[in-house]
Amino acid sequence: MRGSFFTFRVSQSGMHTARANLAVVAHNQANAGIHGFSRQVTVQSANPAINLRNGRGMFGTGSAVHNVKQIRDQFIDRRFWNQSGVYGQFAVKNTQLSLLEAIFNDLNDSNVLGGFKDFFSRLQSLSESSHEPTFRLNVIRAGESLSELVRSNAQQLHNQQRDVNSEIRAVVTEINSLGNQISILNQQIHQFELFGSNANDLRDQRALLIDRLSEFVNVEVQERDFSHASGLENDRRLTISINGYDFVNHFSHHALEVVARTPDQRRNESDVDGLYDIRFTSGAPFNIYSRNLRGTLRGLIDIRDGNGTQPTKVRVELFPVPAPGANPAPSAEVIQWLTNNPHLLPTTAALGDPTTWPRFINAQPWEISFNPATFDPEANPPQQLWQIGDAVPVGFPGIRAVETSVYKGIPFYMNRLNNLVRVFANAMNDGVDAQGNQIPGMHPGGHRAGFGLQGQTGNDFFNWADRDGNTVGGFLGNTHLLNALNFTINSELVRYPELMGASSSPLAGESNNDIILGFIRVGDYPSLFREGNLLDFIIATAGHLGISAQQAIRFRGNYNEMLAATQNQRASISDVCVNEELMNMTRFTQLFQNNARMIATMNEVYDTLINRLGVG
Secondary structure: OOOOOHHHHHHHHHHHHHHHHHHHHHHHHHOOOOOOOOOEEEEEEEOOOEEOOOOOOEEOOOEEEEEEEEOOOHHHHHHHHHHHHHHHHHHHHHHHHHHHHHHHHHHOOOOHHHHHHHHHHHHHHHHHOOOOHHHHHHHHHHHHHHHHHHHHHHHHHHHHHHHHHHHHHHHHHHHHHHHHHHHHHHHHHHHHHOOOOOOHHHHHHHHHHHHHHHHHOOEEEEEEEOHHHHOOOOOEEEEEEEOOEEEEEOOEEOOEEEEEOOHHHOOOOOOOOOOEEEEEOOOOEOOOOOOOOOHHHHHHHHHHHOEOOOOOEEEEOOOOOOOOOOOOOOOHHHHHHHHHOHHHOOOOOEOOEHHHOOOOOOOOOEEEEOOHHHOOOOOOOOOOOOOOOOOOOOOOOOEEEEOOOOOEOHHHHHHHHHHHHHHHHHHHHHOEOOOOOEOOOOOOOHHHHOEOOOOOEOOOOEEEEOOOOOEEOOOOOOHHHOOOOOEEEOHHHHHOHHHOOOEOOOOOHHHOOHHHHHHHHHOOOOOOEOOEOHHHHHHHHHHHHHHHHHHHHHHHHHHHHHHHHHHHHHHHHHOOOHHHHHHHHHHHHHHHHHHHHHHHHHHHHHHHHHHHOOOO
């Protein structure tokens, strides 16, 4: 009786196959239009056939559904993740550069540039009426207003840098959250699939999380089959690397953390305190300045830390740390290194006299900025044969390299403001341009060499204020201590306008205004800055920002279109087509009905054979 009900079982398998396909169609239709859902299909095949009694043929035994798989293209997924990282990088740059443009629009006539114009206009009025105290006071008030405008712009830059720093912390938190969710899904998927099934819906959830992660940081995703090694039926394990570092390894998640920099760890001169570096919670490093880093994280790092040059900082540290106020001699190795690289020293510093080294103040390290392009490795081999970010060469204590972003971010524009006020203050105080050359038409020595109404001399027109707001008199060769955040007019001039050195002679009094006439020439002097005059410098600064902003807009637009094209291609493969599912539903319904009809037909055959044949 092996074959008595054989046909029933064959048709029954067809009905089960059709019903399983209808269940998958129902699931697809129920999730049509849901973001991230991938169309599913059954994996089915014919059942093993059996031999005929004479051994010269085989009977088919029907069909069976072995699994249900999702339709995805891993190549398209990887392309999407790569494009998503670049899009995220330039999207955040576009947003942040727009905020920078809002700040630097204040350099136009309505703000800083207007402040300069008003200042020079008051100087012109004073030159025509130098005997009037009101005009002298107007110039001082215009200078005071100008310094306030510059400080306001600089403070806005500081506030934006602080905000971007907070965003970096939020992005790291989000990256960690996504990594943790992915590791949990890895466990669920692994447990479900160990015996051969496919956790399609869980895999869709995981893919959505990876999509999101790829916008924050560049990802590399790899799934490997360990079935042969472990002896399990379906032992597949997924790993994710971010920026080249192991982040999710199957069930384990290596979280990131932010670590606030100490004041002596600043990457740039005017950085706010407490900017975050990133590392793994295990203590392993995470290179935020890697050329391969992409995503929102890269965009925020570039905006926060980018100084527009190559990694440029070398830190010279004293061993042992001296007492506050002390000025000990540097180590012999440092002296030798600086001897071989004299271009690293400020022009006002004497190599053998550390008291002239500007950063040897209150035991703070001295940081030298330089361009590695001019850094000659042949100058002192083998010590100089090392790259930025490498370990300090053996036997070369006291010097280490500090890396930063080369993008033109907030530090770049802060440096532009610093340069603006330093050159302008030097021009007013000493009568020299950015190269230290005497400005034609200015009295040698500038305001410092000028004389007030009672014959006073030696006063700066512009100064810098300490953290307590106290004006510090005289640069004493340390112009770098002045910056856009502490730029201010000499408070003594505000209190005593008669101290303003308008005269080039101690005996001329009100009848001589040579210093004022020289001041007027500063605004139009064509070689005040490397870019030209004061207006040229401001326009060049705005030009740098405009170019970067346009680049961010173009890249964001281009990669948005690429993402849309890739997403459309992904949708054409993975998304549910309602019309196609409707046709499948009709097809599988017909198959179910056909198999049911076959069973009904065979029922009639057996009824005739068993109940009717031979009756009567």
